[in-house]
Amino acid sequence: MASKREAVKQKKKERIIEAAVKVFAQKGFYTANVKDVAQAAGVADGTIYLYFKNKDDLLISLFEHKMKNILLRFEEALKDISDPLDQLKTFIHVYFELIENDTELSGVFQVELRQSSKFLKDYHNQQFSNYLNMIARILDEGKKINFFRPEMDTNIAKIFIFGAIDEVARQWILGRDAKYSIKEAAEQSCDNIVKGLLAF
Amino acid sequence: MASKREAVKQKKKERIIEAAVKVFAQKGFYTANVKDVAQAAGVADGTIYLYFKNKDDLLISLFEHKMKNILLRFEEALKDISDPLDQLKTFIHVYFELIENDTELSGVFQVELRQSSKFLKDYHNQQFSNYLNMIARILDEGKKINFFRPEMDTNIAKIFIFGAIDEVARQWILGRDAKYSIKEAAEQSCDNIVKGLLAF
Amino acid sequence: MASKREAVKQKKKERIIEAAVKVFAQKGFYTANVKDVAQAAGVADGTIYLYFKNKDDLLISLFEHKMKNILLRFEEALKDISDPLDQLKTFIHVYFELIENDTELSGVFQVELRQSSKFLKDYHNQQFSNYLNMIARILDEGKKINFFRPEMDTNIAKIFIFGAIDEVARQWILGRDAKYSIKEAAEQSCDNIVKGLLAF
């Protein structure tokens, strides 16, 4: 009985999160009202505050909740791959797939989360670190077997790689200068990372 | 006389823009108040409205203005270099120098890309396009002389490169996971872009 | 059966009233939430509305109920005393004893008199009148037998006495300027009332 109620409660919380993703993606975090989210979720304004401390908390919770799933998705995809190069390629492809399959969520992650000092500065994000460190681990292994350049700094490279694919993805979402498909984006990004620019 | 007055006027406008860069970079566009900008600029709230139509206009003007300067700086640095590879390396080093000398500058890119929601979604910043296209031009030339991989998509690569160095710079500013110097950042970034990860 | 259920019902109602006295005394009527009272009473929010029409009604019921008990306690203490002076002294000592044994009780008077605004301005608490009139009756008897000053207005004096001992008690509870024991408070108050300030 209690578990059922718990389940119902969880369902409503998720409904609100889904609504928030949609609304924040469309209007932006600051431009969107709590009322908008409530309406989209089909609940009363006050109900939001039964599940989240305030509007900021809604954004943070949204992030935590979704990020957990994303990390799982990565781990799932990588767990049977041993070659670091394959791992890296898979990582990148999964990344762009995630973006493609949930554009709205991506919009929130890519655009909205960034604009709040809460996330970029104050709120030291464990999940984000986890994410970066997934890349670092792959790079370290690649160096160990002499596949990757030994003088390459994995600490810088993990950020480099994240920044690169993140931006390619963002511009695809914003649809500005980006007149390319996700597939192209993934493959080109792979090549750029692995081979670099040089032709030789 | 009129030109002098014009100059004074221009000076105040710039003072406001500098203040806005600082304040928006620090607090974010929505979290920052017009009052904050006014205070930082040492003018009255109302004065801002003599130079800018509204808060949004201030943000847009800020981009245009700053980007123009940044572009000039790049052009200056690149004008005597003919080799595309040298151009690219110079571009990257100049970029990190700019960031190092004006930390808040990176906020301009930040803001440009991340405050996008609502009104910026449509607003297409020509200057930012110009910036990206500077990279593209270098890449195209490199391809033409068979220095860069022929199958590399310059349109994606320009974004890829911008994203990569921008993120490495940003993490350096935030000082979080980034325990590296600007010099290292620039060199590692160069190598990553040019050589890629592979050791061979 | 019905009577037992009645008793149980009564018990819960009292539990809510006790909780309300505590909570209102501590946080003030307007600052306290119905939820607070419910929690303190160990019932659900909605349960309160099975016993009281609304929050206002809870406050009013609280007075009536508590005052009835207080009056009973006084009547019990006074019933075998005939001398008005002894009656008055006893009244005062009982008052301070009541306060000492049930600190929150003073909140009842507090609330009664100070939360008056709006709805309580009209609401005339009969029990409180009864309480004041107990004092008046003692004073009248004292005048009748020429013990108390004939020109003394019992109507004013009853309020005077109530106000004096109530404030001394309240400051004792707050423990601010009041660095005295309840016993001292009672005795000093007695003397002040009976003898006045003059030394002769």
Add this chain to the structure above:
Amino acid sequence: MASKREAVKQKKKERIIEAAVKVFAQKGFYTANVKDVAQAAGVADGTIYLYFKNKDDLLISLFEHKMKNILLRFEEALKDISDPLDQLKTFIHVYFELIENDTELSGVFQVELRQSSKFLKDYHNQQFSNYLNMIARILDEGKKINFFRPEMDTNIAKIFIFGAIDEVARQWILGRDAKYSIKEAAEQSCDNIVKGLLAF
């Protein structure tokens, strides 16, 4: 110029305070809206927040502001009186005069200030202490010249006296059980305090 502007500013602040006194007296602090006060003061809602941090601050400022004047009034009245008994009598008469001449203010002091734990508990009020100590000083002098009972505790008596006259005044304002004039109230209170109840 600056002083004139300062004066205008001060005037508006006072206008808001006057309005707040009126509104709070009539509707009670919690029942009254900031909007009500703004309307009564003839300013916009937001204007209130230019002069006061928040609604609570308005109440506190009101208290501080008015209390200062009241204390001055007392000092003025007492400064040429040397006899402690006369001082005490004057004090009491001035007190009731103040109440009579500004009923609304009294309402706020008497009823509204009391109901907020902010004032009774958290906010240790210097002005209120000053006020109580005025009484204490008179009492001490009266004891020194053997006019007042030597065993009388001035620390308790000051609270006793304050409570007594405060309550007599409050009931006059509430107009409940108090069917007496302010003049009677003052004289009866004086006699009660000075002579006590006994006839002798």
Add this chain to the structure above:
DNA sequence: AATGAATGAGATTTCATTCAT
């Protein structure tokens, strides 16, 4: 041109009350 006090629309948040379970 510059100021900054004033405005008031609008956003977030609270909480008494209801009602399906």
Add this chain to the structure above:
DNA sequence: CATGAATGAAATCTCATTCAT
């Protein structure tokens, strides 16, 4: 009877913008 999740009206407060000086 009891519950407590849900409601939504209403209150406080913020802040971009205006305008008299």
